[in-house]
Every structure is written in C-alpha cells, then in structure tokens.
Amino acid sequence: MRRIISVLLENEPGALSRVVGLFSQRNYNIETLTVAPTEDETLSRLTVTTTGSDKVIEQITKQLNKLIEVVKLVDLTEGAHIERELMLIKLKATGAQRAEIKRTVDIFRGQIVDVTSTVYTVQLAGRSDKLDAFIQAVGTTGVLEVVRSGVSGIARGEKVLSL
Amino acid sequence: MELLSGADMLIRSLQDEGIEYIYGYPGGAALHIYDALFRQDKVKHILVRHEQAAVHMADGYARASGKPGTVLVTSGPGATNTITGIATAFMDSIPMVVLCGQVASTLIGEDAFQETDMIGVSRPVVKHNLSVRHPEEIPEIIRKAYYIASTGRPGPVVVDIPKDMTTPNERYEYAFPNKVKLRSYNPAVRGHTGQIRKAVDMLLAAKRPIIYAGGGVILGKATEQLTELTRTLGYPITNTLMGIGCYPASDKQHLGWLGMHGTYESNMAMHHSDLILAVGARFDDRVTNATEKFCPGARIIHIDIDPASISKTVEADVPIVGPVDAVLREMIGMVKEARQDPDADALKSWWKQIDDWRAFHGMRYETSDEAIKPQEVIEMLHRLTNGEAYVTSDVGQHQMFAAQYYKFDKPNRWINSGGLGTMGFGLPAAMGVKLNYPDDEVLCITGEGSIQMNIQELSTCSQYDLPVKIINLNNQALGMVKQWQDMNYESRHSQSYMESLPDFIKLAEAYGHVGIRIERKEDLEPKLKEALAMKDKLVFLDIYVDRFEHVYPMQVARGAMKDMWLSKTERV
Numbered sequence: 001m002r003r004i005i006s007v008l009l010e011n012e013p014g015a016l017s018r019v020v021g022l023f024s025q026r027n028y029n030i031e032t033l034t035v036a037p038t039e040d041e042t043l044s045r046l047t048v049t050t051t052g053s054d055k056v057i058e059q060i061t062k063q064l065n066k067l068i069e070v071v072k073l074v075d076l077t078e079g080a081h082i083e084r085e086l087m088l089i090k091l092k093a094t095g096a097q098r099a100e101i102k103r104t105v106d107i108f109r110g111q112i113v114d115v116t117s118t119v120y121t122v123q124l125a126g127r128s129d130k131l132d133a134f135i136q137a138v139g140t141t142g143v144l145e146v147v148r149s150g151v152s153g154i155a156r157g158e159k160v161l162s163l
Numbered sequence: 164m165e166l167l168s169g170a171d172m173l174i175r176s177l178q179d180e181g182i183e184y185i186y187g188y189p190g191g192a193a194l195h196i197y198d199a200l201f202r203q204d205k206v207k208h209i210l211v212r213h214e215q216a217a218v219h220m221a222d223g224y225a226r227a228s229g230k231p232g233t234v235l236v237t238s239g240p241g242a243t244n245t246i247t248g249i250a251t252a253f254m255d256s257i258p259m260v261v262l263c264g265q266v267a268s269t270l271i272g273e274d275a276f277q278e279t280d281m282i283g284v285s286r287p288v289v290k291h292n293l294s295v296r297h298p299e300e301i302p303e304i305i306r307k308a309y310y311i312a313s314t315g316r317p318g319p320v321v322v323d324i325p326k327d328m329t330t331p332n333e334r335y336e337y338a339f340p341n342k343v344k345l346r347s348y349n350p351a352v353r354g355h356t357g358q359i360r361k362a363v364d365m366l367l368a369a370k371r372p373i374i375y376a377g378g379g380v381i382l383g384k385a386t387e388q389l390t391e392l393t394r395t396l397g398y399p400i401t402n403t404l405m406g407i408g409c410y411p412a413s414d415k416q417h418l419g420w421l422g423m424h425g426t427y428e429s430n431m432a433m434h435h436s437d438l439i440l441a442v443g444a445r446f447d448d449r450v451t452n453a454t455e456k457f458c459p460g461a462r463i464i465h466i467d468i469d470p471a472s473i474s475k476t477v478e479a480d481v482p483i484v485g486p487v488d489a490v491l492r493e494m495i496g497m498v499k500e501a502r503q504d505p506d507a508d509a510l511k512s513w514w515k516q517i518d519d520w521r522a523f524h525g526m527r528y529e530t531s532d533e534a535i536k537p538q539e540v541i542e543m544l545h546r547l548t549n550g551e552a553y554v555t556s557d558v559g560q561h562q563m564f565a566a567q568y569y570k571f572d573k574p575n576r577w578i579n580s581g582g583l584g585t586m587g588f589g590l591p592a593a594m595g596v597k598l599n600y601p602d603d604e605v606l607c608i609t610g611e612g613s614i615q616m617n618i619q620e621l622s623t624c625s626q627y628d629l630p631v632k633i634i635n636l637n638n639q640a641l642g643m644v645k646q647w648q649d650m651n652y653e654s655r656h657s658q659s660y661m662e663s664l665p666d667f668i669k670l671a672e673a674y675g676h677v678g679i680r681i682e683r684k685e686d687l688e689p690k691l692k693e694a695l696a697m698k699d700k701l702v703f704l705d706i707y708v709d710r711f712e713h714v715y716p717m718q719v720a721r722g723a724m725k726d727m728w729l730s731k732t733e734r735v
Contacts, residue, residue, distance in 0.1 A: 010347060014282055014294070025287045055474070062471035068291045068311060071347040163346070 002031070003057050004076040004083055004153045007046040007064060008161060011037055015069040019046060022067065028052065028060050032085070032128075032150030040163075043071065049128075049151045072161055080156040086123070086149040087131045088113075092142040093120040101138060108134045119144065167337040169298035170199035170329035173262070176305035178205045179339040182233050184224070184598060185209070185262075186217035190237025191277055192264030195329035200235075209598065209627060212619040214241050216591035218248020219617070222257050223592030224599050226578045227553055229384060231258035231312045232595065238264045238326075239277030243284060247585060249319045250288040254582025255405060256382055258317035260308045261285075267327040268296070281323050290318030295328045299335045307343045315350030316469040317382055351468060354485030354493060362440070362464040362481045363497040369438035370509035371460075371516075372398045375421065378405030378581070379443015379467060379487055381574045386410065388491035389442060395498055396505055399517055401429040403444050404566055407577040412570035413550075418517065419526065422450035423718045424563045427524035427727060427735075430718065432517050433458055434725035441465040443487045446477040447582070456723035466490050524716070524729060526567060534709035535684050537561060537636045541568035543688060544606060544634065547695055552604040553578065553596045557589035557613030560642035563714040565608040587616030593631040594624060604632070604695070611637045611664055611705075621674035624701050632694055633703045635667060638710045646713045650728075651720075671703035681706045 009015050016035055023030050028050060035046040050060060057075065064070050076083070093101050098120070105112055105122050108130065114121035124134055128151055135143060155161070167175060173196055177185065186209045189197045200208055211217040214236045221232025236245055242263040252259045266275040282292050291311050293304050304322060312320040366372060380389050380402075386409050393400045393416055400410050401421040410417055419426030421433055433439065439461045444450070451457045454476050465472075465479035466487055473482040483490055528538045541564050544552070554569055555578040556562040562579055571577050578596065580588040593607035614635055624631065644659040668678030677700045681690050687706070694702040719726040719734065728734050 014292075017283065018286060021286050055478075059471065059475060066469070066471055068345065068348050 001054075001057075002049060002051050002077070004081070004151055005048050005050065005061065005064070005073060006076050006153055006161060007048070007073040008038070008071040008163075009035070009044045009046050010069040010071060011042050011044045012069060015044070016046070018067050018069060019048070019064065022063055023048075023050075026059070026063060028056065032148070034150035034152055043163075047150070047152050071163065074155070074161050076153045076155060079159065081153050082156060083127055083151050083153040084125050085128050085131055085151050086125045087134070088147045089122050089124065089135070090144040091120050091122060091138055092118065092144055094118050097142065101142075104134070104137050108137070110134065164336045164338065166334035168195070168199070168329065168331045168334050169295075169301055170195040170331060172298065172301040172335065172337050173305065173324070173329065174199045174203060174206055175337060176302045176339055177233065178203070179302075180305060180309050182206055185233040185235050186211060186220040186595070187235035188214050188217060188237070188241055190239075190241045190264065192238035192266055192326045193235065193241070195326065195331055196235065196262070196264065196324070198331065199329075208235070209623070211591070211623050213617065214244035215248045215587065216594075216617050216620045216623070218245045218252065218259070218261065219585075219588050219591035220595035220598070221259050222248065222252050222588075223555060223578055223595030225252070225257045225259055226592070227575050227596045228599060229382070229575065231260055231309055231317075234259065234261040236261070236263055237277065238266055238281070239279045241277075242281040243279055246284065246288065249285060249321065251580045251583045251585040251588060252319040253288045253290070255378060255580065256317050257319065258313040259319040260305075260312050261319060261321045263321060263323050265323045265325040268325040269327065271325065281321060285321045288319070289321050290316075292321035292323065294323040295325065298328045298330075298333065301328070302337060302339045303343065306340050307345070310343050311345075311348065315348075316472075351485045352489065354466065354483045354490035356493065358481055358483045359490060359493050360497060362483060363494055363501065365438060365462065365464060365481065366396065366440060367498070367501055367503045367505055370506060371436045371513045372396070372438040372440065373432050373436040374398055374400040374440045374442065375433065375444055376400060376402040376406045376409050376442045377444025378403060380406055380409035383443055383468065383487040385443070385486075385488035385491055386574045388488050388495065392491050392495050392498065395495060397510060398505070399432055399514070401425070401433065403447070403450055403581070404579070405581040406444065407566060408571040408574040411572040413572055418521075420566065421724070422447075423452070424567065424714050424716060426526060427716050427729060428517055428520040430716070430724045430727060431520045433461075434723055435516070436461045439463045441479070442491065443467060445472045446475065448476070451477060452718045452724055452726070453721045458724060528712075528715075531709065533684060535681070535687055535706060537564045537638070537708040537712055538568050540634065540636060540687065540691075540706055540708065541565050541608070543691055545569045547691055548604050548606070552576070552606050553593075553600065554606045554608060555579065555589045555592040555596065556607070557609040557616075558584045558586045559610050559613060560638070560646065560712070560714050561608050561610045561613075561636040563643075564636070567714075586613040589613060590617050590620050590631070590633065593633075594620060594629045597629045597631045598627065606632050606634055608634045608636065610642060611635055611639065611661060611667070612641045618670070621671065621676060621701070625675040628699075630697070630699050630701045633701070635703065635705045636708050637664075637667075637705055638708050638712070639664065640710060642712075643714070649713065667703055667705040671701070676701040676703055678703045678705065
C-alpha cells in the first residue's frame with residue numbers, strides 16, 4: 001500500500017542523506033521525496049511516499065525514528081489528510097492543439113504560466129493521481145518536459161506535527 | 164575560563180569524560196591532536212599496527228567492561244581502515260567513539276591528499292556520526308558522542324575532525340558540559356506497565372514456556388534480574404551466542420545456547436514451546452532458521468530497548484519497549500505478588516520432556532585415540548582456567564567450539580563478533596581486554612585462517628606487554644567454509660585450503676613471544692598447563708587438531724528450529 005510519511009527533521013547538514021541512505025540500505029522504496037525548512041529554521045519538513053506491506057511500513061517508521069536527527073514523524077495515510085503535488089509541464093502547443101490544451105488545463109484547474117508560439121508551460125497542483133490524469137488527458141506525445149515536486153501532505157483538522 | 168586550542172580541548176574532553184585508554188594510529192590530519200596527547204599523561208594512547216585492530220581493541224574493552232571504547236585515527240586510509248571494526252561493533256551494539264582526523268575544512272570536497280568522506284562512508288554502520296564545524300563545539304560534541312554511544316541501544320559513534328579545527332595557536336574558552344540534551348533522542352527509561360502485566364499473566368498461564376535471552380541482557384546489565392526471574396518462575400532458559408554468560412551455563416535451568424549451532428535441547432524446546440519470553444534478543448536469522456516455520460505453537464513476549472528490533476523478523480504478541488533491567492525488575496515484582504503460581508503439573512511434564520531431549524543428545528562428540536579434537540581442547544581450557552577466563556574468539560568452527568564447550572557462568576567474558584562475523588577480531592579484542600584486566604586470564608581462541616587477518620598485532624603486544632594466550636586450533640583449512648563445502652557442495656573445497664601456512668612458532672618468537680606447537684594428544688594437557696603457567700608471557704599455542712571435524716548440532720538450512728544435523732550422518 002502507498003503511504004505518505006511526514007517527518008520533522010533537524011535542519012542540519014547530512015540529515016537528509018541519513019534518511020535517503022536508510023531507504024536504500026534497507027531496501028525500502030522511495031516514490032517521491034520532498035524537503036524544505038519550516039517556520040522554525042532549526043527544523044525541516046520531509047515528506048516521503050513509499051509502498052510496502054504493513055510490516056515494511058512499520059519497520060520504515062521505526063527505523064526512521066531511530067535516526068538521531070529525526071525529531072518526530074507521522075504516517076499521514078493513517079488518518080484524514082490533504083496531499084498535494086505541484087507539476088510544471090511543457091506541452092507542444094500549435095494550431096488547433098492550443099485551444100484544446102487550454103480547455104483541458106481549465107478543466108483540471110491548472111494555469112498556463114509561460115507561452116511561446118509553439119509551447120505552453122502549465123502549472124498544476126493536486127493529488128498525484130490528478131497529475132497523472134492530466135498527462136493522460138493531454139496525451140504523452142505532446143509532452144516535452146515534466147517536473148513534479150513530489151508529494152507534500154498535512155493532516156486534516158486540528159492535528160499538527162510540531163515539537 | 165581556560166583558553167585551549169581545539170586539539171587540547173579534545174584531549175581535555177576525553178579526560179573529563181574519564182577515558183583512560185585510547186587506541187589509534189597517527190597521521191597528517193590528526194597530528195595536532197597527537198601533539199596535544201603528547202603534552203599530558205592522563206589519557207594513554209595505545210599504538211596499534213593497523214587501524215582495524217585499534218577498533219577491535221576498543222571493542223574488546225567495551226564488551227568486557229560495559230563502558231565505551233575510544234579510537235583515534237587520521238583521515239583517509241586511517242579512517243577507512245576502521246570501517247570493518249566499526250561495522251563489527253555496530254552489529255553487536257557495542258558502545259564506542261571513533262575520532263577521525265579529516266583534511267582542513269577549506270579543502271573538503273577538493274579530493275585533497277588523504278581525504279575521504281568519512282561521514283558518508285561510515286553512515287550505514289554507525290549509530291550516529293558528528294562533524295566538527297567550529298573548534299568551540301568540540302567539548303559538546305565529545306559529550307554528545309559518548310552519550311549517544313552508551314545510552315539506549317548502544318553503538319559506535321564517529322566524530323570527524325577537520326585539521327583546522329585543532330590548530331594549536333587558535334584558542335577558545337573551554338567548558339565541558341555535564342549533561343547533553345537532544346530533543347530528538349530520548350531512549351525509553353521504563354517499559355509500559357500494562358504490557359508488562361499482560362506479559363506476566365501470559366507467563367504464569369503458560370504450559371510449555373521458555374526464556375530466550377540475548378546480548379541485550381549483557382549490554383543492559385540485567386543478568387541479575389534475568390537470573391532472579393528465571394529462578395522464581397522455574398522455567399527453562401536458553402540464550403543466543405551474544406547472550407552467553409547472561410545466565411550461568413552450569414545451572415540446571417539453562418539449556419545451552421540456541422540457533423544454527425545451538426544445543427539440541429534448546430532448539431527442540433523452542434520449537435515445541437507455547438510461550439517465548441524474548442529478552443534483549445533480535446530473532447536473528449542464525450537463531451530462527453526459516454521464520455515461516457519458527458516455533459508454530461508459541462506466543463511471543465518481546466522485551467527490547469530498540470522498538471525496531473521488535474516484530475522485525477518474527478511478529479511479537481506482546482511487545483515491551485524499555486531497558487531490560489527495569490522491565491525485568493517490574494516483572495519480578497508482579498510475579499511475586501501474583502495470586503496465581505505457574506502450572507506445576509504442566510511445568511513438570513515440560514521439564515520431563517526437556518530432560519529426555521537432554522539425555523538424547525546434550526553436547527557430545529566422538530573422541531579419538533590419536534587426533535586432538537578441537538572440542539576437547541576447549542573443555543580442557545575450561546577446566547584449567549576454572550571457567551573464569553575472558554575468552555575472545557575469531558570467526559569459524561573454533562568460534563562455535565569455544566562457545567559450545569567453554570561454559571560461561573558470568574557475563575562479559577565471552578567476547579566474539581556474533582553479528583558481523585569478523586575474522587581478525589579475536590587477537591586485538593583480547594589485547595583490549597588484557598590491557599584493562601591485567602590480572603585476569605585472557606584467551607584468544609582462533610584458527611590459522613582468522614589469526615592471520617590481524618597477526619601484525621603481535622608487535623603491539625610486545626610493545627605494551629600484553630600476555631594473552633593465543634589458542635590456534637590449526638586444522639590447516641578454513642574449517643567452516645570447508646564444512647559447508649562438505650555438506651552442500653559435495654566436498655569441493657574451493658579455496659578453503661591454506662597451503663602455505665607460516666611457522667607460527669618462529670613467527671611468535673620473531674615478535675619476542677613464546678610459541679608452542681602441540682601435535683600429539685598426550686602433549687595437550689602438559690603443554691596447555693605450561694603455557695598457562697607463563698603469566699607474563701604471550702604464548703602462541705599452535706595446536707594441530709582433527710582436520711575433518713565438523714560443528715554439530717547444525718540446523719538444516721531453511722528448516723524449522725527442530726531440524727538439525729547431529730553428526731555427519733544423523734539428521735532429526
């Protein structure tokens with residue numbers, strides 16, 4: 001099953017490599033990974049999406065917790081949560097394609113953020129499967145370049161992951 | 164406040180940490196530190212002949228004393244040579260601090276002379292590693308390193324020290340912190356009372372219980388509590404290779420150790436049990452055999468300081484995270500207060516069954532009129548040293564024979580590389596023990612393969628006068644490899660022969676030690692006695708043992724715990 005694990009990490013050099021190293025060392029899978037500092041400059045927030053059996057996920061969270069620089073973590077998929085991924089995608093846009101792409105972007109509530117005579121650059125945010133669906137809708141032949149941020153997530157309601 | 168250079172602060176911090184000995188080897192990036200070391204006499208440095216040995220020495224000391232060992236090396240090759248030693252300590256959760264020189268911070272990343280990314284290289288085999296970014300941080304980093312290494316589940320910590328952090332003429336205010344606090348590191352100080360109560364109820368209701376104890380009991384200094392609980396309950400106890408000594412081997416409730424080369428009765432009792440109380444053990448693959456066939460009728464209570472060890476390979480029914488001593492103490496209290504006693508009838512028939520298994524096999528081997536059996540060498544050593552010696556071993560058949568036939572009644576006396584299985588561990592580990600326990604007998608039980616992996620340390624032994632006894636069980640082959648080849652590869656002995664063995668006697672003598680060769684059975688006892696009588700000499704005993712001996716019992720690969728070879732022809 002796919003899981004989103006969200007980690008508060010000491011914002012120190014080498015901390016990220018420990019997390020990534022743990023995954024490769026123990027043969028765990030990383031699907032997406034995103035990391036950036038938080039409002040507290042001593043902490044980073046890292047979000048990793050991974051897949052595995054319940055036993056593997058339990059080991060992943062336990063092993064992550066053992067890392068000295070991991071302050072706290074939560075498996076967001078255990079409760080109600082919001083997940084978002086940002087995609088920047090360059091699409092071939094000439095002739096009749098231009099209007100069609102524009103319509104599709106509107107349907108997906110995306111934005112065209114850069115335009116040339118032959119190319120649209122589209123920005124789209126949402127769940128990962130929505131981004132997948134957009135790529136499918138525009139057809140892979142017109143896709144010139146895809147940049148995805150990886151998943152960020154946060155729990156719904158009053159639950160917070162903080163010190 | 165005192166002003167000190169980074170190098171002086173480092174050595175002062177070691178003094179304030181109470182470190183007596185450090186083991187190491189100098190080199191360019193560590194020279195400021197070595198100069199600071201020279202200008203004081205509280206911290207004593209032991210110069211090894213290879214950095215790997217420095218780590219094993221620190222490790223041997225840590226295993227015997229329960230206190231963290233300390234290593235000092237230079238950057239690059241000095242640092243990378245420590246990796247096998249660090250990995251050895253990591254696998255067995257041994258507390259240790261490894262201080263590594265590094266090229267100046269201004270040169271890092273430029274492929275400077277003797278530059279290696281030690282933080283990166285060591286990352287998978289350390290509990291933690293720390294890099295010095297400013298000299299003022301040194302006292303705190305040193306305190307942190309020892310704190311992390313020795314608390315919770317212990318392990319090695321590497322500290323990387325760029326040369327410009329130790330420059331002699333740059334001085335800073337020195338203050339050694341009494342305490343460190345890490346917001347992200349809080350090892351459990353006690354177990355969950357509700358879980359412990361649940362475990363006690365299960366324990367008292369069990370019909371065929373067994374206690375399975377591991378190295379965590381020794382690391383957690385909980386042998387007293389374990390012994391008290393075991394005796395109060397009257398249950399059988401087995402332990403892992405790493406747990407040897409956590410419960411007296413000579414006691415009748417002790418079934419010997421379990422797993423691949425464990426006793427018949429231990430493995431049978433585990434397989435047929437209905438309740439396993441696992442204490443500081445990690446259900447290693449050399450214990451469980453095939454996990455899907457592991458102890459089918461047993462419910463499992465698992466006590467460990469490391470939550471990640473619980474339900475990693477075998478699912479626990481009642482997990483208890485906490486220090487083993489505190490959890491066991493709480494358990495003992497509850498067992499004593501409980502209205503219910505263990506089921507006496509069930510226990511009686513369980514012991515009857517166990518005694519039958521004991522009678523069927525126990526520990527036995529075929530003796531010979533001519534060949535010296537490795538097992539009998541160990542038994543004789545046990546007798547001649549009253550079972551009181553510190554015994555280090557290398558890795559292979561001799562290690563298993565030593566663990567099987569030297570019966571340890573005390574913890575911290577059996578010192579081997581159980582997790583990583585590092586050949587070359589035995590001699591330097593013995594040196595680390597002897598240096599710190601000069602009045603005790605220290606035996607290094609080894610083989611002609613393993614001893615050659617760190618034999619250069621015979622030189623260190625002369626320099627520091629370390630009269631360990633090296634027992635080389637020489638079977639002229641890499642015995643365990645050969646045994647597997649006999650059993651699984653139709654005796655095709657691929658690369659398991661040593662066709663050009665040195666004359667170990669001359670070699671020992673060349674380093675200023677005593678060498679004794681034993682080839683005839685009748686010489687064994689008098690020559691062992693002669694060697695043990697030479698209290699102030701390192702004696703290298705080169706004993707030619709039966710070349711065809713195998714280690715038994717041996718679990719059948721991919722079988723259950725109960726599936727074992729008991730001899731070359733007998734399989735159960």
